[in-house]
Amino acid sequence: AQKVTQAQTEISVVEKEDVTLDCVYETRDTTYYLFWYKQPPSGELVFLIRRNSFVEQNEISGRYSWNFQKSTSSFNFTITASQVVDSAVYFCALSEGGTGTASKLTFGTGTRLQVTL
Amino acid sequence: KAGVTQTPRYLIKTRGQQVTLSCSPISGHRSVSWYQQTPGQGLQFLFEYFSETQRNKGNFPGRFSGRQFSNSRSEMNVSTLELGDSALYLCASSLVEFGEKLFFGSGTQLSVL
Numbered sequence: 251a252q253k254v255t256q257a258q259t260e261i262s263v264v265e266k267e268d269v270t271l272d273c274v275y276e277t278r279d280t281t282y283y284l285f286w287y288k289q290p291p292s293g294e295l296v297f298l299i300r301r302n303s304f305v306e307q308n309e310i311s312g313r314y315s316w317n318f319q320k321s322t323s324s325f326n327f328t329i330t331a332s333q334v335v336d337s338a339v340y341f342c343a344l345s346e347g348g349t350g351t352a353s354k355l356t357f358g359t360g361t362r363l364q365v366t367l
Numbered sequence: 368k369a370g371v372t373q374t375p376r377y378l379i380k381t382r383g384q385q386v387t388l389s390c391s392p393i394s395g396h397r398s399v400s401w402y403q404q405t406p407g408q409g410l411q412f413l414f415e416y417f418s419e420t421q422r423n424k425g426n427f428p429g430r431f432s433g434r435q436f437s438n439s440r441s442e443m444n445v446s447t448l449e450l451g452d453s454a455l456y457l458c459a460s461s462l463v464e465f466g467e468k469l470f471f472g473s474g475t476q477l478s479v480l
Binding site: 295297341358 | 370371398399400402409410411412415422423425455457459461465466468469470471472473474476
């Protein structure tokens, strides 16, 4: 069965520090997508990035970067020069091809990031 | 364009009652899914609807049901409420292709007393 593990429950950093959020996944499918979502206090989940299982490349977008490694089943997320507005709960999620649907995501338990001045 | 709209934002019910939550997806999105978020169980998939048909269902009892209308709007219903049903219920809409990102609403916070 699919599983997503976010071992870090809570991380506190001082503004401008870099922070990496870890995500490890388990799946038997060869076709899958991985996602990162952010949940600010307002409650809605905000999409950040997705990666499919066929493209093992890292990506940088502004202050955000992602490291996808199939060999270790990891999909880690780094925020460079963190800001107070980055404070939120971050979720890693997995969507398997076998489900036949875009919408059935398996979420990790989330990592609460607190950025202070 | 308008995002996913969920109503009501907050709801307080007592045990044994039933509740209906509403979700209006982003225009053009035909897939609507529902998630339950609790401190203990985290985010869990409830079900997904596409073209008025349930395409997928999570591991929840039959007290949880839903439907989708021809305009893609969706409702979920919980009958015979239990204390453990207290949660944030999130609706998401998306295009139908596998791997598409989900757009979430702000959720309905349900408290069962």
